[in-house]
Amino acid sequence: MNKTRHWYQYVIIYSILLLFVAISIFPILRVLTISLRPGDNLLNTSLRIIPEDATWANYVQLFTEKPFLTWIKNSLLVTLAVTIIGVALSSTAGYAFSRYKFPGRRSGLLALLVTQMFPATMLLLPLYIMISKLGLVNSFLGLIVMYSASALPFCIWLMKGYYDTIPPSLEESAKVDGAGKFYAFWKIILPLASPALVITALFSFMAAWNEYVVAAQVLWYEDMFTIPLGLKSLQGNMTTQWGMYAAGALIISVPVIIVFLVLSKWLVSGLTLGSVKG
Secondary structure (H helix, E strand, O other): OOOOOOHHHHHHHHHHHHHHHHHHHHHHHHHHHHHHOOHHHOOOOOOOOOOOOOOOHHHHHHHHOOOHHHHHHHHHHHHHHHHHHHHHHHHHHHHHHHHOOOOOHHHHHHHHHHHOOOOHHHHHHHHHHHHHHOOOOOOHHHHHHHHHHHHHHHHHHHHHHHHHOOOOHHHHHHHHOOOOHHHHHHHHHHHHOHHHHHHHHHHHHHHHHOOOHHHHHHOOOHHHOOHHHHHHOOEOOOOEOHHHHHHHHHHHHHHHHHHHHHHHHHOOOOHHHHHHHO
8 A cells, every 4th residue: 555645645734734723823813913003993904913003002001001910920829829739739649549549539539520520610609608618708819729629630630540650660669779658759750740740730820820700709809800800801891992902812821832832841741651661
């Protein structure tokens, strides 16, 4: 069977790929265009990426007329806390579910799985009642608790599944050499599980960075708004500041892109297989 592709097959394949790339990029370019338009030229139907009367006024107004830096600081505080909690708790809980047999292990895994069958909005009311009784409404701690509670079940299952692929013989060999359980976990298992840790960190980061519904119920004052709440405040009953809205949307996408670029080299799995063979 001839597996060699003709040149026109490559043309067709790459043409289709370029088409989907253009479809994906077009909305982003339109947001960029809107952010560079002056307020009185928002409804212009021109398809030019950079408008003729392009201006940075929307970006300047976003930082000078709105507490945008405060929103960024609040979002970073909440997101970093949720990411650290998600990685720390899921890495240890997943290891316990993977390596140890204890009463309630099966029911605990099943309970974590069942929570993923319901949308996060269904858990909003009981979680809100819980943090209300704890006096954590309108506080970053309450928001961090709610975000962590919604992200942890998936993260624990993810880490547990990855630990299952790591042979227990690696830990047994370390114990023979005199290493304790914690040392074997910290020095051997965690480095091998780095791809899963990265995915867990990304999931926790995205769960907190882009979330709006939960934050809208927990935080009430503008000086405590996260970025999604701050951008929503640009929408009014009579008018919406679309220029600043678009500028803010582009700016908040930068940290996400940076995180993906920094962690991209750990996203390729296969470290476990290589360590076992080596």
